[in-house]
Amino acid sequence: MTTVIKNGTIVTADLTYKADVLILGGVITAIGAGLSGDKVLDASGCYVMPGGIDPHTHLEMPFMGTYSSDDFESGTRAALAGGTTMVVDFALPAPGQGLLDALQMWHNKTGRANCDFSFHMAITWWGEQVFNEMKTVVDQGITSFKHFLAYKGALMVNDDELFHSFSRCADLGALAMVHAENGDVVAELSARLLAAGNTGPEAHAYSRPPQVEGEATNRAIMIADMAGVPLYVVHTSCEDSHEAIRRARMQGKRVWGEPLIQHLTLDESEYFNPDWDHAARRVMSPPFRSKQHQDSLWAGLQSGSLSVVATDHCAFTTAQKRFGMGDFTKIPNGTGGLEDRMPMLWTHGVATGRLTMNEFVAVTSTNIAKILNCYPKKGAVLVGADADLVVWDPAKSKVISAGSQQSSIDYNVFEGKVVKGLPRYTLSRGQVAVEDGEVKTREGHGHFVGREARP
Amino acid sequence: MTTVIKNGTIVTADLTYKADVLILGGVITAIGAGLSGDKVLDASGCYVMPGGIDPHTHLEMPFMGTYSSDDFESGTRAALAGGTTMVVDFALPAPGQGLLDALQMWHNKTGRANCDFSFHMAITWWGEQVFNEMKTVVDQGITSFKHFLAYKGALMVNDDELFHSFSRCADLGALAMVHAENGDVVAELSARLLAAGNTGPEAHAYSRPPQVEGEATNRAIMIADMAGVPLYVVHTSCEDSHEAIRRARMQGKRVWGEPLIQHLTLDESEYFNPDWDHAARRVMSPPFRSKQHQDSLWAGLQSGSLSVVATDHCAFTTAQKRFGMGDFTKIPNGTGGLEDRMPMLWTHGVATGRLTMNEFVAVTSTNIAKILNCYPKKGAVLVGADADLVVWDPAKSKVISAGSQQSSIDYNVFEGKVVKGLPRYTLSRGQVAVEDGEVKTREGHGHFVGREARP
Amino acid sequence: MTTVIKNGTIVTADLTYKADVLILGGVITAIGAGLSGDKVLDASGCYVMPGGIDPHTHLEMPFMGTYSSDDFESGTRAALAGGTTMVVDFALPAPGQGLLDALQMWHNKTGRANCDFSFHMAITWWGEQVFNEMKTVVDQGITSFKHFLAYKGALMVNDDELFHSFSRCADLGALAMVHAENGDVVAELSARLLAAGNTGPEAHAYSRPPQVEGEATNRAIMIADMAGVPLYVVHTSCEDSHEAIRRARMQGKRVWGEPLIQHLTLDESEYFNPDWDHAARRVMSPPFRSKQHQDSLWAGLQSGSLSVVATDHCAFTTAQKRFGMGDFTKIPNGTGGLEDRMPMLWTHGVATGRLTMNEFVAVTSTNIAKILNCYPKKGAVLVGADADLVVWDPAKSKVISAGSQQSSIDYNVFEGKVVKGLPRYTLSRGQVAVEDGEVKTREGHGHFVGREARP
Amino acid sequence: MTTVIKNGTIVTADLTYKADVLILGGVITAIGAGLSGDKVLDASGCYVMPGGIDPHTHLEMPFMGTYSSDDFESGTRAALAGGTTMVVDFALPAPGQGLLDALQMWHNKTGRANCDFSFHMAITWWGEQVFNEMKTVVDQGITSFKHFLAYKGALMVNDDELFHSFSRCADLGALAMVHAENGDVVAELSARLLAAGNTGPEAHAYSRPPQVEGEATNRAIMIADMAGVPLYVVHTSCEDSHEAIRRARMQGKRVWGEPLIQHLTLDESEYFNPDWDHAARRVMSPPFRSKQHQDSLWAGLQSGSLSVVATDHCAFTTAQKRFGMGDFTKIPNGTGGLEDRMPMLWTHGVATGRLTMNEFVAVTSTNIAKILNCYPKKGAVLVGADADLVVWDPAKSKVISAGSQQSSIDYNVFEGKVVKGLPRYTLSRGQVAVEDGEVKTREGHGHFVGREARP
Ligand SMILES: [Zn+2]
Ligand SMILES: [Zn+2]
Ligand SMILES: [Zn+2]
Numbered sequence A, B, C, D: 001m002t003t004v005i006k007n008g009t010i011v012t013a014d015l016t017y018k019a020d021v022l023i024l025g026g027v028i029t030a031i032g033a034g035l036s037g038d039k040v041l042d043a044s045g046c047y048v049m050p051g052g053i054d055p056h057t058h059l060e061m062p063f064m065g066t067y068s069s070d071d072f073e074s075g076t077r078a079a080l081a082g083g084t085t086m087v088v089d090f091a092l093p094a095p096g097q098g099l100l101d102a103l104q105m106w107h108n109k110t111g112r113a114n115c116d117f118s119f120h121m122a123i124t125w126w127g128e129q130v131f132n133e134m135k136t137v138v139d140q141g142i143t144s145f146k147h148f149l150a151y152k153g154a155l156m157v158n159d160d161e162l163f164h165s166f167s168r169c170a171d172l173g174a175l176a177m178v179h180a181e182n183g184d185v186v187a188e189l190s191a192r193l194l195a196a197g198n199t200g201p202e203a204h205a206y207s208r209p210p211q212v213e214g215e216a217t218n219r220a221i222m223i224a225d226m227a228g229v230p231l232y233v234v235h236t237s238c239e240d241s242h243e244a245i246r247r248a249r250m251q252g253k254r255v256w257g258e259p260l261i262q263h264l265t266l267d268e269s270e271y272f273n274p275d276w277d278h279a280a281r282r283v284m285s286p287p288f289r290s291k292q293h294q295d296s297l298w299a300g301l302q303s304g305s306l307s308v309v310a311t312d313h314c315a316f317t318t319a320q321k322r323f324g325m326g327d328f329t330k331i332p333n334g335t336g337g338l339e340d341r342m343p344m345l346w347t348h349g350v351a352t353g354r355l356t357m358n359e360f361v362a363v364t365s366t367n368i369a370k371i372l373n374c375y376p377k378k379g380a381v382l383v384g385a386d387a388d389l390v391v392w393d394p395a396k397s398k399v400i401s402a403g404s405q406q407s408s409i410d411y412n413v414f415e416g417k418v419v420k421g422l423p424r425y426t427l428s429r430g431q432v433a434v435e436d437g438e439v440k441t442r443e444g445h446g447h448f449v450g451r452e453a454r455p
């Protein structure tokens, strides 16, 4: 059975043109005028774009004996509802746990996934087993390794471990990734704040100022440079970090920065809300920043010094957040965004004139597909590419609300915001998961996407 | 009659994959495996790329009662021989001459062109006629306007004229372009050098140091910003100018820089050659710079702060150069490069690891096609695109020499340099202009490419 | 008769120590413990500092057949009241007027000056007479030449004139100074604003955005570099200009920037005041900027990339301001500040911890004395130096108000601001001009201070 | 008995003027015209300047059971011979050793010192004892604490220790100092080089590239910022580190950089000398850099982004250097320079026009006296200041040679270099230690200089 998307305007990272798209067996089989098919999706007045790719999610992430609220079912359903057709999640080995073990655990979570997905592997400790298993992990299609410079005593690695792991990535043709905050300084600042009686969620922001992010980013870039590996900096939230990335790029280094939709559109004033729940629900690392940092992030997307917009979707319920009442360091870190990333970026980026539509596609889909080496299977509107597509209706609008969302959490950090620009249809390998705004996802439809190492 | 390119690897600005390319009626009609056609071009071991676009040439340019040596016939033949399938030349009105008049003159030169071409229009004076005719020029498909901040007393415009013209470009949806050197300072430095008896070609370099280029670039960027027009800076030759462009881009401004292949691979030491002819043949503006400036240009291509590699091909013969014996200010400014740009950039950029193959395509073809709004007709390997293609043989090498070149000038600034990476075939709208290294251009095959204004 | 300042703490640009100061014949004759003299000034609890030097005033400046309100009498009285003991005013030749002529006119104004003064000479046109008279001006002790890049059609010089004049300064060992705004762009933006019906004082700010200042600063720096002359940029008001200065200094260039106390403490919101008079009284060039630009200026003072705090004191009365009702371009440019500079900078700089006391002395007095080559006659607390001193009482406070000021204008842009830190005594060459807060200036006491050229 | 320096020109960090200087009891008692005294030193044709202060020496430093070759006797004799009248050495506690213990050991070395001296205390480990003893150390006049980010497994501290120690410095009003190289990366690079058979001295340079210095500098600045402590970065050798310092200063942070005379005048090519001894004698950390890095350091001194020129004098004999034959990591790190710093900087800085004489005084003496809070006892030509003076003869020249030096080492890294500008007299607290070029030091004349904490 063929599906055809008719009467739309195709928008890719580098092109805008009118054409129909024909789909068979989950892939695009023709692009052109006057195509016909068994099932017709009308794209009149709409843009036909590659579905979004969110390269930074934490679905069903273990936390203190429980899990982050969205699993691969509800998370991917939320993704599709917002026009995102692929997520890349982080497999997180516990200290001492083997990488392959962890990977198996993560594969096990995905049985009900509604859209395609891939993994990054985190390097949370170092040893011969890790060194050896990195190769197997790459062979199994996971070619990006995440490192934490924060979360001291838990996920954090030191510079020596970082250099060894980055060097191993270089040998394997893999991508190095980094959560860049100076964990030593964060830990000490946190302790001081608690000691001084600052226990509320606003202290979370005070405990990890932009400086600690800028420093760690700069350090990771140097070590990547020494190791000869390209570097992807997740959740670039501030000018300090952006400056380090920009400076590196100016020197010809291969470094990419990833602002989150939250940092682009929300600011630190959220933490000053007197409602503990309101503030705690917005606790994530790095925290929201001032307006000046926001300006820097937008300019980075415009100039190309920042490359990808993600979410770090890690949804903890209000109940879970409350584990941290009386001690902000115990508030689970994370917010949602998977469902809202595309409409929020369109509304605040494209509709305001900051970004062109082509740049929108680039930063939500195509750039990361290239960086992660799954382009043009993903991130493209090309014959042969997977039919992961969104038919984007620029006239469709809604008010974001937890009450009507797909995500399983009980609030939304964008609550009340009006977005204009939403999917009319979202297709996951040709399967119509959103139809005229109605969600029709199919559990288990999503497959793992393996990726090849660089030569 | 169809032509098929078989067994090659397609390399575009964002993709590398194996596929055949089918051509009919000058356009690409199919891309895929196992295609067949009437004429078969074997691309085994080769890369099939968009033909190069050189956006900066001066063919048959009037000069003191004579003309630059390469006309649209020899120039486009040289272009094709080197894998370039489109040139964009500058229509230069004399002071007081109407734009439409000048445009007609330039159209008149192109009857024997071997490949497609377009024009930029220069704004060399200001007045109501210019203001009015700019619209007609845009309507006739020329949507980029060049301004000279140097050549005082001739082509130079002042800041007031620049601001008016840039504002007009903004209104018309056209692109502003600028030759950025401070003409007042250059004129005075030149006069002082002559007065001090420095009459040789090396004084040309002394008369226009990097500082005057950096300043003018910065100024043009500010004025473009005030006018709200995107800006393209031609022949960015130094860190000073690159810094200004980089700083602007960091602030989200839409500014592009164009290093020339000459500045990327040759340096100021050429002017210190005791042979007057050797030095004079390399006289161009801006002049060649030091190695440190070269490093800056390469880093710019790597990081994306510089976007396009061009040539400013303006070929004056040794006899013409000698007009300036005894007075360097009378040496006609210009060198060749049209034939050598692609092999030189491949050899010094791709083979050295500085640039990926995809970046090579981007900076030689795709980026400028997008900037000039003729993508994907040009600069693409897509169904429906013009079959302006080069089948690039990375194993083919030669020694550059004036003796064996297509260009009509009697020397070559790259004389003796070994390049590895040359066209096996070059196709201009499907017509095979280079076949197994043999030049088979067809006079008059080249057409004018009109471009649309931005909305 | 000797005067002794007892029990104070001497604060200079590089030292803080307790000592008495003995004065005879207008100069300091001893510094040490236990000094005695005929007249004793008690400095208990106070800091004894070099009197302030304001290098940027326009007293009795001609304007449309009238003059700026403060003349050398009231202006220097205001200066002394605020702890400033020397002003440097600008001699402004009319177009075509000789420099010596203008200089004589300026000398004629100074008969009733209460404190010492010097002049800068403005270069408002170019010609052989100007070239020749520059030498005589230098011989007469005026070794700094001001150039306007704005005020098109009036004071503005073009790049060619600028380069010639800067080169002449270099030959004469003089300092080049520049008012840096792009006059062409300002003129055109002004015309557009008026044409669009924006006639109010807020349009003044719109007509000269930070970009035009940054550009002109960058340009002046390049031309000074080419001429080989040190450069002093007056009224640096924004990050754009500061960035250009900073970048130049990083490259080892001798460039200084001068923020005004107004730009450090007031911002653009003043122009949005619905009271026309309120806004118009604050019209000056460059206009007040946003808070982010203020931050940049303070950081510059802290890091040393900006060197001097001045006022550009040019006091026009409300009646004069009203010449511009209905056309902002006719509002005379200028505000007051001479009386408030030192207390405002102390309050907002020293008391807030941004600047040390030594840095306060440096930026209000010593740095400019060195730059203008009248150190240590001025700007020092050293034996042999002129006894231009202020005994600063950090505990004394007042509310700034036009009603109680020395300046002759009928308003004060700092109206209502509380300052803490005021002169207990101000001495002009030993003469006590302020005594326990009471003003006791002596008309005609002030002398011209000639300065030598650099070798 | 009084000494008078007659007929000279006094040059300080901010003044140049003709005056005599009278000395009694080791201090300056008068400055003025026509002074007389018991002993007359003729300064005709000379500059009378504050004696140099070298804030970075390692005299009699323990090393593998032996000591660096120059002790406080020969080291201070060398210093005086070159116009330096004070050294500041580093007390280095062994791991686990108390600070007071180490301090006593260092005091014990100084009995034969020929000029005044002070200490910095190194923090080489962290614990309650260190925390507590820091206060006592400050009380004993040592108010600067050095931290090593390199020398892993020996002196290096980690970020957590650094933050604690910096915070303690902030509480105590002390200065934080840092040797900034990333020790983890250096250790790993060294191991890889050795493993690959690169055992020679040139591998020392490869093992610590500019990037690792830039990174560590940036990190130390961030941590100092978080701790609220001013930071002094020793031996800033490259643009990478200078950039980090410059960026910090631009943001108003109190950070100083210290280039060494070696890095200013020697470059990495020294390590490529085929003579093992030649190269090994130049092994120090950071290593010599390329010419581009040198340019950056000079520009920093000119613009004020770098503040002090030191030597890191740590003299190992050729015999000691040979401990590292076959393994570059065993070559003791250190070179000489104490005797040559002032003449080399004068010759390459002042005589070339890069620095003014006043800047020379600032960077060799006055700046560091202020930073270390011993100004104006040291670093000044003022009444009451210690008579640590050098009478500098700009016409006196010599060829630097180990054969004729005071330092006890058997070579000189500046061997064969001609310097012009040398002491005619050097005075240590009034005692004439160099007289007409002849060295007449007095053993034990040098005293410890205690310094006060900042409030
Ligand atoms: Zn993270
Ligand atoms: Zn995350
Ligand atoms: Zn040009």
Ligand SMILES: [Zn+2]
Binding pocket: B056, B058, B312
């Ligand atoms: Zn050109």
Ligand SMILES: [Zn+2]
Binding pocket: C179, C234, C235, C285, C286
């Ligand atoms: Zn002005």
Ligand SMILES: [Zn+2]
Binding pocket: C056, C058, C312
């Ligand atoms: Zn003024």
Ligand SMILES: [Zn+2]
Binding pocket: D179, D234, D235, D285, D286
């Ligand atoms: Zn060190």
Ligand SMILES: [Zn+2]
Binding pocket: D056, D058, D312
């Ligand atoms: Zn050291």
